[in-house]
Amino acid sequence: MNIAAKTILIIEDEAQIRQFLRISLEAQSHTVVIATNASEGLELASKQPVDLIILDLGLPDRDGQQVIKELRKRSQIPIIVLSVRASEDEKVRALDAGANDYVTKPFGISELMARVRALIRINDNQPSTQARIQFDNLTIDTQSHEVWLDNEAIHLSRKEFELLYQLTVTPGRILTHQQLLKIIWGEHFVSETHYLRILVGHLRQKLNDDPMQPRFIITVQGIGYRFKY
Amino acid sequence: MFNITKTTSLLTGYWLATLTVIGISLITELLTPWLPHTSLLLLFMAGIVFISAKTALGPAIFASALSFTVFNFFFTEPFFTLDITHRHDFATLLLFISVSLITGNLASKMRLAIADSKQALDRQHRFFSFSQKMTSAATSQEVMSRLKHAIVQTTSTPFCFINRHQQQFICTPSTLSVPDDAILESIWRHENTYLQQIKGQFFSLRSADKTLALIYVTKQLSESQSAALHTFSNLAALALERTLLAEDLEKTRLISETEQLRSALLSSVSHDLRTPLSSIIGSASSLLEYQEKLSQQDQRQLLTTILDESQRLDRHIQNLLDMTRFGQGKVTLKRDWVDIKDITAGALYRLRDELDKRHIEIDIQDNMPIIWVHGLLIEQALVNILDNAARVTPIGGQIHLAARLTTSCIEIDISDNGPGIADQEKEKIFDMFYSVAHGDSQTKTGTGLGLAISKGMIAAHGGNINVLDNPSGGTIMHVTLPKHPVVYGPE
Numbered sequence: 001m002n003i004a005a006k007t008i009l010i011i012e013d014e015a016q017i018r019q020f021l022r023i024s025l026e027a028q029s030h031t032v033v034i035a036t037n038a039s040e041g042l043e044l045a046s047k048q049p050v051d052l053i054i055l056d057l058g059l060p061d062r063d064g065q066q067v068i069k070e071l072r073k074r075s076q077i078p079i080i081v082l083s084v085r086a087s088e089d090e091k092v093r094a095l096d097a098g099a100n101d102y103v104t105k106p107f108g109i110s111e112l113m114a115r116v117r118a119l120i121r122i123n124d125n126q127p128s129t130q131a132r133i134q135f136d137n138l139t140i141d142t143q144s145h146e147v148w149l150d151n152e153a154i155h156l157s158r159k160e161f162e163l164l165y166q167l168t169v170t171p172g173r174i175l176t177h178q179q180l181l182k183i184i185w186g187e188h189f190v191s192e193t194h195y196l197r198i199l200v201g202h203l204r205q206k207l208n209d210d211p212m213q214p215r216f217i218i219t220v221q222g223i224g225y226r227f228k229y
Numbered sequence: 230m231f232n233i234t235k236t237t238s239l240l241t242g243y244w245l246a247t248l249t250v251i252g253i254s255l256i257t258e259l260l261t262p263w264l265p266h267t268s269l270l271l272l273f274m275a276g277i278v279f280i281s282a283k284t285a286l287g288p289a290i291f292a293s294a295l296s297f298t299v300f301n302f303f304f305t306e307p308f309f310t311l312d313i314t315h316r317h318d319f320a321t322l323l324l325f326i327s328v329s330l331i332t333g334n335l336a337s338k339m340r341l342a343i344a345d346s347k348q349a350l351d352r353q354h355r356f357f358s359f360s361q362k363m364t365s366a367a368t369s370q371e372v373m374s375r376l377k378h379a380i381v382q383t384t385s386t387p388f389c390f391i392n393r394h395q396q397q398f399i400c401t402p403s404t405l406s407v408p409d410d411a412i413l414e415s416i417w418r419h420e421n422t423y424l425q426q427i428k429g430q431f432f433s434l435r436s437a438d439k440t441l442a443l444i445y446v447t448k449q450l451s452e453s454q455s456a457a458l459h460t461f462s463n464l465a466a467l468a469l470e471r472t473l474l475a476e477d478l479e480k481t482r483l484i485s486e487t488e489q490l491r492s493a494l495l496s497s498v499s500h501d502l503r504t505p506l507s508s509i510i511g512s513a514s515s516l517l518e519y520q521e522k523l524s525q526q527d528q529r530q531l532l533t534t535i536l537d538e539s540q541r542l543d544r545h546i547q548n549l550l551d552m553t554r555f556g557q558g559k560v561t562l563k564r565d566w567v568d569i570k571d572i573t574a575g576a577l578y579r580l581r582d583e584l585d586k587r588h589i590e591i592d593i594q595d596n597m598p599i600i601w602v603h604g605l606l607i608e609q610a611l612v613n614i615l616d617n618a619a620r621v622t623p624i625g626g627q628i629h630l631a632a633r634l635t636t637s638c639i640e641i642d643i644s645d646n647g648p649g650i651a652d653q654e655k656e657k658i659f660d661m662f663y664s665v666a667h668g669d670s671q672t673k674t675g676t677g678l679g680l681a682i683s684k685g686m687i688a689a690h691g692g693n694i695n696v697l698d699n700p701s702g703g704t705i706m707h708v709t710l711p712k713h714p715v716v717y718g719p720e
Contacts, residue, residue: 221608
């Protein structure tokens with residue numbers, strides 16, 4: 001994977017974790033900026049151009065959720081959240097607050113690097129401006145709402161297309177159930193997760209996508225969906 | 230209260246007597262033309278018998294006197310005076326008054342006797358139902374509240390119930406001051422002797438060898454109330470002794486179970502946390518010390534060990550956390566509509582390293598509905614079961630996962646071709662910290678937590694898990710989940 005070197009801000013209070021993140025990211029020829037607490041992190045983020053932020057949710061001086069909100073007030077820099085296992089709620093809240101992805105501690109470096117790569121690619125491609133999105137054998141025309149699988153046109157309902165479009169516009173990024181329900185059905189339907197389950201089921205069927213070995217749509221249990229990149 | 234009702238009923242008795250006599254006088258007046266006036270006295274006699282039977286002796290005597298006066302005044306010559314002209318009238322009236330007095334007396338005695346026996350029957354009924362309530366009381370708390378209820382019903386005196394075992398006071402009214410500790414202490418210590426001195430104030434609930442509790446009454450009770458309380462105390466004492474004994478046993482059982490769990494937990498922590506740690510520390514220090522002397526391949530092997538063992542450690546810690554959360558009942562189900570295929574895929578993904586080199590066959594029916602569960606918990610339950618299956622399946626062996634819909638539920642079968650589980654161990658494998666020993670050949674032993682947690686998670690959804698023999702050798706873990714959820718989690 002050939003990705004241009006980026007500046008990555010790490011906001012994390014654990015020295016050991018900072019260390020291996022720095023070593024690995026620098027090995028990928030990224031520039032690493034380090035903050036050990038929330039206020040330092042926010043200051044660094046506003047002082048210098050940063051391409052991506054890796055944010056630990058358990059910081060000594062401020063709640064990580066607050067930091068996400070603060071950061072989102074100023075910019076749309078991609079944020080990857082590091083959180084301890086226990087709670088799905090915490091992850092969903094972080095994602096709904098504007099975080100782009102999460103990694104659960106303890107994690108392997110390859111898991112984190114995959115997220116980093118995906119987010120950097122999204123930001124570089126700016127796919128929302130593209131008229132056509134292409135993934136392997138899947139082609140999506142964002143203007144005419146046409147979809148081809150293996151050069152064969154497949155017919156999607158309006159909602160199925162909307163779902164596919166939302167997922168593919170930011171491939172690799174998690175969209176929470178609430179975010180998807182709000183976009184596709186509207187504000188009042190954010191708790192009707194079974195609508196979404198059924199819609200995803202239909203879309204997978206039409207894309208010939210086996211949930212056991214997904215090619216396109218990946219379920220993030222208890223949180224949402226992401227498009228495979 | 231009792232006195233007041235007595236007075237009222239006596240007053241109404243006199244009123245009833247007066248009214249009856251007036252009524253009879255009017256009837257007598259009407260009958261005068263047809264009957265000899267001495268026979269008319271029989272009517273008055275009937276009235277007196279009626280009054281004696283209905284009220285007390287007092288009104289009966291009053292009715293007799295009134296009848297005598299009225300008859301004398303209205304119906305004997307000279308009329309409208311209390312004088313009597315004829316001597317036989319005088320004799321008749323004398324006879325009347327003596328007969329009426331005797332009758333009245335007899336009738337009212339009979340009435341009292343009936344009332345007494347009715348009361349005795351009532352009391353017996355009350356005791357009987359009380360004794361039944363005592364027999365059916367399951368806890369000492371229940372015994373006490375039922376006893377309190379019975380005492381309130383029988384006597385209206387304020388009282389305190391003092392439970393020695395739990396140092397507990399129940400007073401009605403609750404403001405009532407309880408006897409001070411010194412008195413109580415001497416009662417508990419001197420047992421019988423002290424109680425007899427202040428009889429009527431204390432009723433003891435005694436078991437064979439000690440006083441379990443006391444009923445303390447502030448006022449002097451009537452003999453019948455006192456007797457009732459005595460009976461209640463005896464019956465309640467038996468029940469209290471029984472329930473206290475049962476509660477003690479339960480407490481002992483809990484303590485010993487907790488003790489067992491604690492020691493199992495300790496040995497698990499020391500063994501299952503330290504084993505991977507030993508490998509990690511050993512491998513890391515080897516690398517640090519001898520890196521230059523080691524071949525590239527050996528270095529990689531040591532690093533792989535560190536990673537694998539850390540992941541194992543992480544899984545074990547997760548199990549301990551899950552177990553603690555389930556043990557404390559702190560888990561709230563966050564149910565949602567999920568696809569069983571998603572859950573299975575998630576479980577398989579998480580176990581990709583363990584399942585590596587084993588052949589996994591998945592067979593999920595196409596028409597599976599989305600299910601209403603807490604997805605991550607069911608995924609974890611499957612992870613533990615599959616992890617267990619992987620552990621007993623040799624490299625190159627096969628694990629089969631099948632899910633299907635039946636008329637009543639969703640069934641998931643996970644089969645392995647491992648050594649199988651003996652019948653007598655089939656239930657025990659779901660106990661905490663129980664792990665089947667397979668001899669020294671098995672390098673990675675289970676912690677005995679995974680299956681217990683799986684069972685807890687599936688049971689929380691109203692489902693079940695049990696072990697069946699795999700016809701082709703090994704074990705089938707048979708999981709059922711209700712199609713229509715029984716328990717709805719808080720939304």
